[in-house]
Amino acid sequence: MSEPYAEPGFEVDTAAGEPLIVAVGLAYFIIVAVIGYWAARRTHTAETFFLANRTVGLVAITLAAMSATFSGFAFIGGPGLFQQVGLGSFFLFLSLAVSIAMTTWVLAKRMRLLADIRPVMTIPDAIGVRYRSRLAQGLAAISILIGVLGYMATNILALGIVVDAIFGFGFKWSLWLGMGAILAYATAGGILAGIYTDVFQGLIMMLASVLVFLFAIDQGGGLAEMSTRIMAADPAFLSPWGHLPPQTAFSFMLVFGLGLLGQPHVIHKFYMLKDPQMLKWFPILLSLAFLMAGLLWFGVGMAVKALVVDGSMAPLATPDDATPAFLQGFTPLPLAALVFAGAAAAIMSTVNSFVNVGAAALVRDLPKAFGLSVRRELFWGRIATVVLCIAAALIAQFSGFLVAFLAIFGLGLFASTLVPTLAVGLNWEGATRAGAIAALVTGLGVTLSLEALAFFNFYRLPGGVTASGAALVTSLLVFFIVCRLTHRSAPADLDSDIREIMRM
Amino acid sequence: MTQERAVGGLALSMALLAVGYAGPFITFPAPNWAVWATAMGTAGSFLSLIALGSARYGESRPVPWALGLLALVLLGGFAAMILLPPPDPAEPVLWLGLPPGAAVLIYVIGLLPLFLAPVAYALDFERWTLRPEDLERVKELAAERRARESDS
Numbered sequence: 001m002s003e004p005y006a007e008p009g010f011e012v013d014t015a016a017g018e019p020l021i022v023a024v025g026l027a028y029f030i031i032v033a034v035i036g037y038w039a040a041r042r043t044h045t046a047e048t049f050f051l052a053n054r055t056v057g058l059v060a061i062t063l064a065a066m067s068a069t070f071s072g073f074a075f076i077g078g079p080g081l082f083q084q085v086g087l088g089s090f091f092l093f094l095s096l097a098v099s100i101a102m103t104t105w106v107l108a109k110r111m112r113l114l115a116d117i118r119p120v121m122t123i124p125d126a127i128g129v130r131y132r133s134r135l136a137q138g139l140a141a142i143s144i145l146i147g148v149l150g151y152m153a154t155n156i157l158a159l160g161i162v163v164d165a166i167f168g169f170g171f172k173w174s175l176w177l178g179m180g181a182i183l184a185y186a187t188a189g190g191i192l193a194g195i196y197t198d199v200f201q202g203l204i205m206m207l208a209s210v211l212v213f214l215f216a217i218d219q220g221g222g223l224a225e226m227s228t229r230i231m232a233a234d235p236a237f238l239s240p241w242g243h244l245p246p247q248t249a250f251s252f253m254l255v256f257g258l259g260l261l262g263q264p265h266v267i268h269k270f271y272m273l274k275d276p277q278m279l280k281w282f283p284i285l286l287s288l289a290f291l292m293a294g295l296l297w298f299g300v301g302m303a304v305k306a307l308v309v310d311g312s313m314a315p316l317a318t319p320d321d322a323t324p325a326f327l328q329g330f331t332p333l334p335l336a337a338l339v340f341a342g343a344a345a346a347i348m349s350t351v352n353s354f355v356n357v358g359a360a361a362l363v364r365d366l367p368k369a370f371g372l373s374v375r376r377e378l379f380w381g382r383i384a385t386v387v388l389c390i391a392a393a394l395i396a397q398f399s400g401f402l403v404a405f406l407a408i409f410g411l412g413l414f415a416s417t418l419v420p421t422l423a424v425g426l427n428w429e430g431a432t433r434a435g436a437i438a439a440l441v442t443g444l445g446v447t448l449s450l451e452a453l454a455f456f457n458f459y460r461l462p463g464g465v466t467a468s469g470a471a472l473v474t475s476l477l478v479f480f481i482v483c484r485l486t487h488r489s490a491p492a493d494l495d496s497d498i499r500e501i502m503r504m
Numbered sequence: 505m506t507q508e509r510a511v512g513g514l515a516l517s518m519a520l521l522a523v524g525y526a527g528p529f530i531t532f533p534a535p536n537w538a539v540w541a542t543a544m545g546t547a548g549s550f551l552s553l554i555a556l557g558s559a560r561y562g563e564s565r566p567v568p569w570a571l572g573l574l575a576l577v578l579l580g581g582f583a584a585m586i587l588l589p590p591p592d593p594a595e596p597v598l599w600l601g602l603p604p605g606a607a608v609l610i611y612v613i614g615l616l617p618l619f620l621a622p623v624a625y626a627l628d629f630e631r632w633t634l635r636p637e638d639l640e641r642v643k644e645l646a647a648e649r650r651a652r653e654s655d656s
Contacts, residue, residue, distance in 0.1 A: 087606050094614040098550045098574070101621030106557030109634055117645045223601030231593045231603060240585040240605040247524065247534050250542045254521070258549060276639070280629040283622030291618060298610075427556045428511050463528020463538070473521045480515045497645045503561035504638045 017168035024337035025166035028204070028344065029181060032197050036185025039193030046377035049190030050121045050360050051272050056195055058278040058285065061269055063202035064195045066289040067349035068265050069096075070205065071151075072158040074297055075343040080320035082301030086234070086242025088249040089301075093294050095257030100290065101283040103260050103267065108279050110426050111270040113501045120271065122357070123264045124365035127421050131433040131493050136421065138369025139440040141361040143417040144264050146444075147410040148358035152351055152392035153399070154410075156182075159347045160396065165324065166340050172397065178344070179393040186352045187385045194352040195272070201345030206289060208342035209296035211335055212327075216299035219307070219330045226306035233309035245464030255468045259411050262418030265353035296339075300326050351392075359384035409451040412468025416443030419472065420479035429502060433493045435483035443475040506563075510556035517548030539586060547578035554621070560632065570624030574617055581612040 043049050056064070074093075081089040111126060120126050123144065128137030159182075160175030169177065185193040220226040230237050241249045260266065273279065304322045307313035313329060316322060323343075327336040362384040363374050374380050420439040425431040450467035453459040461470055483490070494502075520541045527538020554571060584605075591603035599607035625633070 087609065090609065090614070094609065097614050097616075097618040098554075098578070098621060100618070101625050102550060102554050102557065104622075104625060105554055105633075113638075113642050116642050117649055224598050227598055227602055227606075228596050231591050231596050235591045235593045238603050238606045239590050240588075240609045245534060246539045246586070247528065247542055250524075250539075250546045254546050254549065257546075258553070261553070276634060279634065280626050283625050284619075287618045287622050423553065424511070424514070424556070427559075428507055429561075430508070430511065461525070461528075462532055463525075463534040465525045465528065469521075470525055473518050473525065476514070476518045477522065480511070480518070497649065500641065500645060504634070504641075 018333065018337075020333050021166055021337040021340060024334070024341050025163075025344070028341040031200060032181065032185060032348070035197045035200060036189050036193045039185070039189025039196060043188070043190050043192055044378070046381060047121065048192055049378050049381050050356065050364075051115075052190075052192045052195050054115065054272055055274050056269075056272040057274055058281060060195055060199050061273050061278075062282060062285040062289055064198035064349070064353075065266050065269050065286055066293060067198045067202035067205060067346060068269070068353040069260070069263065069290075069350075070293050070346050071155050071350040072162065072343050072347040074293060075205075075209075075339065075346055076158065076162075076320055076323050078294075078297035079300040079304065079322040079326075080318070082297065083305060083316060083319040083322050085244050086237035086305075087240060088242030088244035088252075090298065091249040091252040092256050093297060095253040096260070096290050096294075097287075099257040099260040100286050102257075104279060104283045104286075106261055106423050106427060107267050108270045108282065109276060109504070110501055111267065112273055112276045112279065113504065114426075114498070115271040116276075117497050117501065122360040122365055123268055123418065123422060124361060125368075126426070127418075127436065128365075128368065129495070130422075130425050130498060131431075131436045132495060133433045133436065133493075134369045134371065136433065136436045136440060137365055139437065139444070140417060140421065141365035141369065143413055143440065143444055144361045144365075145358055147413045148264075148354045148361070148388070149392055149395065150410040152354050152358070152388065153395040155347045155351045155354075156389075156393050157396040159344065159351070162340060162343045162347060166344070175393060175397055178348070179389055182348050182351050182355070183386060183389040186355050186389070187382045190381065190385075191272070191353075191356045194349070194356055195269075197352065198349045201349045202289065202293070204338065204345045205342045206292040208335075208339045209293045212331065212339055213295035213299035215331050215335065216296075216303035216326065219326075220303035221306070223302070226302050229306045229310050230302070234305075237305065248464035248466060251464070251466040251469035255412060255415055255466060255472055258419055258423075258472060259415035259468075261423035262414040262416075263411075264357045264414060264418065265350070267422075268353075268357055296323070303330075355385050355388050355392075358388045362388070409447050409468065412451065412466075412471055413443065413447045415468060416447050416471040416475040420476050424476070424479065426502060429494060429499065430483055430487060430490050431479075431493075432483045432486045432490045434486040434489065435479050438482040439475045439479035442478040443471060446474050447471040506559035507556060507561065510552050510559060513552035513555065514549060517545045517552055520545030520548060543582040543586060544579065547575070547582055550578060551575050558628075558633070568624070568628070570621060570628075573620060577612060577616050577620070581608050584608045584612070 114120055118129050124137040124140035127140045156179050159178035160171050163174035163178040164171050300323050304326050308315055327339055359381050363377055363380045367374050417440050421436040454467050524538045524542030528534040585608050588605045
């Protein structure tokens with residue numbers, strides 16, 4: 001049976017070791033291993049390791065972007081947050097309704113074309129060539145490395161819990177087993193393995209999510225019935241903000257919506273697309289994929305609340321128990337098995353994408369910032385992958401509070417540093433090197449200090465404004481102000497070929 | 505220029521958000537004007553970034569229909585969510601299974617743009633976003649760069 005694990009918010013009591021769940025879990029890991037082996041045999045260069053040789057098709061890139069974006073949060077944390085704060089939690093997810101197309105308009109074409117005319121492999125590479133600045137590239141790499149470590153540690157922690165829920169090995173062994181599986185295919189096959197395991201993992205996530213949604217609506221007695229029951233017990237739960245202040249709900253939407261423009265593990269995939277003309281159908285396919293994978297969040301969130309308020313389900317020990325408790329009590333075992341595989345898939349795909357981006361920052365971007373270049377990028381990329389995986393697993397296992405702290409600011413850090421410099425900078429000729437550096441420093445400083453003050457309970461912004469929202473607004477304002485003050489240098493900060501791409 | 509106007513819109517949206525975020529420092533809980541400023545700033549930032557990303561240098565066109573519709577959906581949807589009365593359990597009113605404010609959030613803010621914006625992107629793609637001549641020029645730029653590198 002699973003070993004009790006006391007990490008707050010991560011108590012999962014399931015039918016661990018149940019033969020059917022173990023069989024589905026094993027089948028899942030075997031398929032991932034086969035894809036990893038296939039990719040490893042094709043990975044002989046750094047370009048393949050970091051960019052899959054720019055040969056990825058439309059469907060694969062869509063599923064990879066979806067599964068990298070949705071971590072285990074969509075399956076476990078999202079429905080849990082829904083129990084805590086009500087419908088307001090859905091602002092996180094609904095921001096994607098606008099930001100998928102927005103990200104394609106703002107970044108996809110220009111990043112893909114940039115990869116045709118310059119040897120760019122990473123997001124800091126793009127920032128470096130846009131502003132002709134090693135310092136900007138290095139600062140972007142530092143921001144990415146800090147965020148990557150935080151995200152990886154949190155996701156590896158969650159993976160340990162999910163693997164334990166499937167096999168019942170105990171949390172610590174499960175953590176290292178899960179991490180070992182990612183390490184094996186991420187090191188051997190790089191992003192090529194990542195993309196094609198993402199395709200498989202994305203399909204599992206969508207199938208599991210749609211099936212659980214249908215079960216949830218059925219078990220809850222239909223949407224209208226669930227709404228009526230919830231409103232009778234807790235009227236504010238189904239107001240648009242739920243139990244959140246409106247400022248917090250809008251802040252969620254801003255940071256997650258605009259933040260997609262700064263998610264390095266997602267936007268980095270634009271480089272890999274085989275043919276830029278495929279972008280035409282990318283937003284439609286990605287919207288469909290997100291909608292399918294996100295149904296579980298809403299369905300389980302509504303059904304569990306309705307079942308708890310009418311007494312059909314015991315109150316949850318912690319909000320994050322919502323999905324496991326619903327699966328255990330209200331769905332057939334094969335579906336529960338599929339969802340556990342889906343949760344593992346969601347987590348592994350995210351971790352793999354992050355480790356690849358982090359390894360590139362270590363091997364490529366940081367040395368470049370100091371005017372150095374690494375000769376055997378493929379070899380050192382693999383070493384960096386191992387180092388990052390082990391570091392993240394150690395943080396997840398031993399750091400206690402640090403993992404929770406790191407997890408909080410990852411997204412905010414990416415948003416406040418990369419949205420001004422990359423998303424705006426790649427579309428606006430008035431952006432300057434000084435503005436980019438100021439925005440990077442501001443994003444790093446404001447995010448880290450506000451999040452640290454809030455985490456250690458020294459100070460919180462009043463009225464429910466999130467630290468990441470305030471950091472994003474501040475860094476964008478600083479960016480515009482410094483760019484305006486230094487506008488005379490704008491033409492000199494931009495090479496002519498990059499300018500042509502920006503004008504298309 | 506379209507880009508400059510879009511950047512101006514984004515800067516204005518950030519300023520609105522800063523004003524909205526400052527509201528709770530003045531009175532707590534956040535005054536109504538701060539909620540409105542945050543809502544409009546949030547919608548404005550999405551719309552400005554779409555305008556910025558979809559613009560082409562030196563070419564002007566009327567406000568695209570999709571951007572207009574998105575503005576209507578986001579600004580109207582946020583306004584409706586702020587103005588609609590909270591759910592009343594004594595006399596529950598449901599729109600498509602949800603209380604009105606929740607229905608606006610899920611069906612209007614959540615579902616409409618999810619398909620409206622991508623369809624607009626696809627319809628405009630060859631005519632505006634990525635033209636055949638763009639791809640030809642990119643090939644030329646890549647060849648020029650290779651030639652420069654082989655010379656050096």
